[in-house]
Amino acid sequence: MAKQDAAELTVDRGVARPEKKDYQHQRRMVLYVRRFLRRPSAVAGVIILLILTFFALFGSKLSKWNYVDLDFTALASPPSAEHWMGTTSGGSDLYAMVIRGLGRSMAIGFLSSVLTMILAALIGTAISFFEGWFEKVGMWILDMLLVIPSFLIVAMLVRSASGTSGWLMLVGGLTVLGWVGDARVIRTLTMSLRELDYVRAAKFMGVGSFTIIWRHLVPNLGSVLVINTVLGVVSSINSETSLSFLGLGIKPPDTSLGTLLTEGGGVSVTAPWVLIFPSLVLILLTFSVQLIGDGIRDAIDPYSRSVGKAE
Template identity: 75%
Template sequence: MSDMATEEKDLGLNQDVATEGTPAAVVVNPVSQGGDAQDLKRTGRMTLYVRRFMRRPSAVFGLVVLCILILFALFGAMVCPWKYDEPDFTALAAAPSADHWLGTTIGGSDMYAMIVRGLGRSLLVGIISSTLIMIISAVLGTAIAFFEGVVEKVGMWILDMLLTIPSFLLVAMIVRSSSGTSGWLWLTIGITAFGWIGYARVIRTLTMSLRELDYIRAAKFMGVGSFRIILRHLVPNLGSVLIINTVLGVVSAVNQETALSFLGLGIKAPDTSLGTLLMNGQSSVLTAPWILLFPSAVLILLTFSVQLIGDGLRDAIDPYSRSAGKAE
């Protein structure tokens, strides 16, 4: 009995020493203290990504700016007494004033209302086309790499042939045949129809390494359907690349829309976009500079904010990135 008492005393002494020399979170047992072992939760992947993203000030700034622009495009028209298609013939190319906060165009249209409408159209084209491009490229790119053999050779031959097509001119021809407020829809379809080709080649290259992994081979051996493997295993493992490309693809789509509209081959009157506003403002840059400056500033803010968000997502998702701090 004395030996057992001595052993218990020594054990208690060692426990006290360990408690003093180590953090309490390591030594204390939640169950013995009346707690629950489930209180120690594992940090989820999305939580980790959000923490790393929020630790990058430039990415947070870009997200705030983009949210403000989206809210401006959605609700900005509610506070404006003028509509984008309601010209004021008593104020042609008028400077910013109490009646027209950002001035008017040569035709008397309110610049504030025009920018709200143009930003909404550019965002709509950019977000929808970028999302559709990533979906199409993810499915087709992984499928071409997964099936291998003849399917992969034919698929790559088709992609190489599609890359030689002058997509810019074809999109311009598609939009040129449209009229009215449906021009943005045809422009979105045209950008999507030719924008997925380059991304599909990149995703096919990434999938070539994934298809050799053990769990893919095990799924094939167990008789899991090919398309089920593609949609349930291959595409989700490319999620980080797809998210980053989707965000950055918005900038590319907006730039394409702006370029086409600037050349008069995109969205046409009575509808408007940022590219249309820039085209109309270039002829009056000396006499009425606000017609060009304000849409240019909004376009720069839009592209700059999305670029910052894309860089932040890349740093948050990349496990080897050091710019976002420790992954805790």
């Protein structure tokens, strides 16, 4: 009996065997996970991030105080059994405020980073894929967008928002104005992918352009997209913190880590805990994401020696 092609799906006694390419893909993912787990700093980053995520989701249930509650009998009170992290000068429980700010900063950072990378991937690959006048016009638009003061525009958009909707406006501003740099990098990487045989074959067979971009080009940029998305979380959190610190980001009654840092900066001498605790949480958050990003980069890079051999 002739041997079947290894890439075809075969059936033996009613049990379906997966295609070879699927098996190779699964084996590659297992290899990435193993290499990632070999790096202690990356594992520590995951543990820290999971702890912070737990507190952001369920930390408010551990205390009887809400972030909008005021205790006028304890103004600028130091940490105690009643107020675990102390209170602000207005009587707000700092623990409840930090938990709320942590959740808000994490939501802004992760959501804006993912949306930014999706937008950059689609536009960057499209500009490179269509070539010709479309590529020239697309690159001209990217160059023009680079000179736009995105920080000021985002500040104006968020300043015009009211109430708790300000964080959504901030996510939208960071997404719409933050994809340009990543799109240029992705466009450069796509220039080599568009010349591959399977892309040319898909064009010849009449496969739609969007289908080629979404199903063939973008997945082959997966490692770059994952790394940039993870590292983009740090950039988004820093942008949100900077805007809130300047009073141009999240506004009361809502709060974020940047807002707390602004309040803590004004009372750093009389009530240092108002500055210390939000600063520590912000450092842990950005540090853990940075460690995870470095671990993913080394796990995907076959030439990295920090996680051992690729086998």
